[in-house]
Amino acid sequence: MLASTYIPMQVHLLVFLPAIFLILLHYYKAGKPSGPVYDTEGNELNSGEEYYILPSNRSRPGGGLILSQHNTSWPLSVAQDIFQLNDGNAVTIVPVTDNLLAEKVVGLSSDVQIKFVSCAVCLEAMVWRIGDREGANSRRFVVAGDIRADAGNNDSRFRIEKNENGGYRFVYCPKVCKLCRSECENVGVFIEDRKRWLGLDGLPLAVAFKKSTLSYNV
Ligand SMILES: *[C@@H]1O[C@H](CO)[C@@H](O)[C@H](O)[C@H]1NC(C)=O
Numbered sequence: 001m002l003a004s005t006y007i008p009m010q011v012h013l014l015v016f017l018p019a020i021f022l023i024l025l026h027y028y029k030a031g032k033p034s035g036p037v038y039d040t041e042g043n044e045l046n047s048g049e050e051y052y053i054l055p056s057n058r059s060r061p062g063g064g065l066i067l068s069q070h071n072t073s074w075p076l077s078v079a080q081d082i083f084q085l086n087d088g089n090a091v092t093i094v095p096v097t098d099n100l101l102a103e104k105v106v107g108l109s110s111d112v113q114i115k116f117v118s119c120a121v122c123l124e125a126m127v128w129r130i131g132d133r134e135g136a137n138s139r140r141f142v143v144a145g146d147i148r149a150d151a152g153n154n155d156s157r158f159r160i161e162k163n164e165n166g167g168y169r170f171v172y173c174p175k176v177c178k179l180c181r182s183e184c185e186n187v188g189v190f191i192e193d194r195k196r197w198l199g200l201d202g203l204p205l206a207v208a209f210k211k212s213t214l215s216y217n218v
């Protein structure tokens, strides 16, 4: 009798561990908004294709995002063009993933790496990251340059979230964390030296993604 109902411990583990893992994974995924990010034409944002990042409300001050210099001894930084009608410099947005099947569509709330691809000063890899504290107000600017391997690339991971008042916003989630909630900070806009810089301060910038066409490329 007993022998027939006896199940070795190993079998218990084999059955229950994957089950527990799947339950955890389910809760982890359920907590995150999902679905693709869409461009201004209503198409899914594709990994590696070129887009301009514009304010989602074009009546607001500032134009598309550009690479700009605020102090010769600091890295180049991400700013809004002062001209409202300018689209700025194109970027590519690529999911940061361990997935062997590369993700083709940029999803909401997933880690992405953003890189300028068309600008006069794009001499090296112009990957966005959060810089060190700089300037009179000790702000952390979004800067662009080579990936810093020493930071484990975690200072160049951003996420795109739906903005409550329309458009999307960028958040910065430095913690590399698979099965726990990451703490994220909004990427906002602030004014220094009469320019509109992006960084971890100011009001979140509501953005839209406009697909670049060949005629726009310089
Ligand atoms: C866009 O911004 C303008 C100027 O701030 C504001 O008056 C308008 O209501 C905004 N439109 C939307 C749809 O939020």
Ligand SMILES: *[C@@H]1O[C@H](CO)[C@@H](O)[C@H](O)[C@H]1NC(C)=O
Pocket (backbone or CB within 6 Å): 070, 071, 072, 073, 135
């Ligand atoms: C640039 O930054 C350095 C170091 O913080 C500072 O000493 C210098 O005054 C800054 N220059 C300008 C033009 O703001």
Ligand SMILES: *[C@@H]1O[C@H](CO)[C@@H](O)[C@H](O)[C@H]1NC(C)=O
Pocket (backbone or CB within 6 Å): 150, 151, 152, 153, 154, 155, 174, 175, 176
């Ligand atoms: C970023 O990654 C490095 C190297 O993996 C790690 O030492 C550091 O704690 C990470 N920073 C944060 C804020 O998670």
